[in-house]
Amino acid sequence: MPILRAYLLPHPPLAVPDVGRGDEKKIKKTLAALDEAASDIAALAPETIIFVTPHNVLYADYFHISPGAGATGDLTRFNERATRFKAEYDAGFAAEIISLAERESLPAGSLGERDAQLDHGVTVPMWYIDRRYSGYKSLRISQSGLDSSNHYRLGQMIAQAAENTGRKAVLVASGDLSHRLLRGSSHGYAPEGEKFDAALTQALSTGDFLSLFKIPDDLRERAAECGYNSVMVLAGCFDRRRVSAKLLSYEGPFGVGYAVISVAPGEPDDRRDILEQYAKITLAEARGRRDTEDPYRALARAYDSGR
Secondary structure (H helix, E strand, C coil), X not given: CCCCEEEEECCCHHHCHXXXXXXXXXXXXXXXXXHHHHHHHHHHCCCEEEEEECCCCCECCEEEECCXXXXXXXXXXXXXXXXEEEEEECHHHHHHHHHHHHHCCCCEECCCCCCCCCCHHHHHHHHHHHHHCCCCEEEEEECCCCCHHHHHHHHHHHHHHHHHHCXXXXXXXXXXXXXXXXXXXXXXXXXXXXXXXXXXXXXXXXXXXXXXXXXXXXXXXXXXXXXXXXXXXXHHCCCCEEEEEEEEEEECCCCCCEEEEEEEEEEECHHHCHHHHHHHHHHHHHHHHHHCCXXXXXXXXXXXXXX
16 A cells, blocks of 8 residues: 655654753644644554654665664753653565665665664654554664655655555654754854745645755755755655645744645556656756757867766
C-alpha cells in the first residue's frame, strides 16, 4: 500500500514545554498543529513511522539509515534531563529500502553510525506523536549532501519499500525553514528567508512538487534552512500519484520558520512523473546554454573534456 500520509514537522526543542519553560506559548499555532498531526497519525494507526532528519550524521554522498534494533534519546543538550525517548526500529523495512537503493545505484545504507542517540529532529516530533499514539516501529533516515533529485529518489524507494513489505507507514519530514526571518535573531536576517519560506510552503501545500525543484540553491543557502531535503524525500514518496495537501500552520516569531503541512495520497497519476519532468527541463536548459555559448568557449570545453 502507499505511504498513508506524510508530514512536514518542525523540531524546535522549546516546543517541548519542559524545554520551552513558557517560551513555547509564543508558537501556539505550531503547537496546536503538531498536536493535530499527532492525532491524525494516531487515527491512521501506522505500523511504522519514518523520520527523515537533518540532525543525525550527514554524509556528502550517502544516505544513512540508523542500524540496529532501536535507539534511545533525551533532551539533555537543551537543559532538560527528565524526558526520555525510546524507538524500536523496523529492521525489515530498512533492509528493503537498502536493497532497492543498491538495485538503483543510490548510495544508502546503515554503515557509518556515529551517534546512536536519537537527535532532536526525531525526538521533538516524537514527543507529540507519543502523547497520542504508541506501539509503532520507527526508521531514522538522515539527509545527505546529494542533490534534490537523489532525495526525491530516496522517497520513491521508501514508497516502493512500503508497497513491497505491505507496511502501513507514515513519513515525517523533520525540518525547520529559514533561520533568518528577523533582525537580531541568532542567525541574523536575510530577505531571502521570507522568499524561501513562501516558495516552499506554497509548493508543498498545493502539491506543486515540480516547483520544489525550482527553488534555487543560492536561495536555500541565504535562507539558512534545514528542511528542504526532508521535503524532497516526502515529495518522492508520492511520485506519479495525486495528493491532497494542507497547510496546518506557519509562523516564525523567533526568526525561524515553522511550518506544519500534511500530505495525503490520492489516485495514481502518471502525469505526475515529477522527477522525469524536472530532468527534461534541466536537459532543455543545458541545451539552451550550449546553443548560445561563445564558439571559442565551446571549443575549449570540448578540448578539456577530451583530454
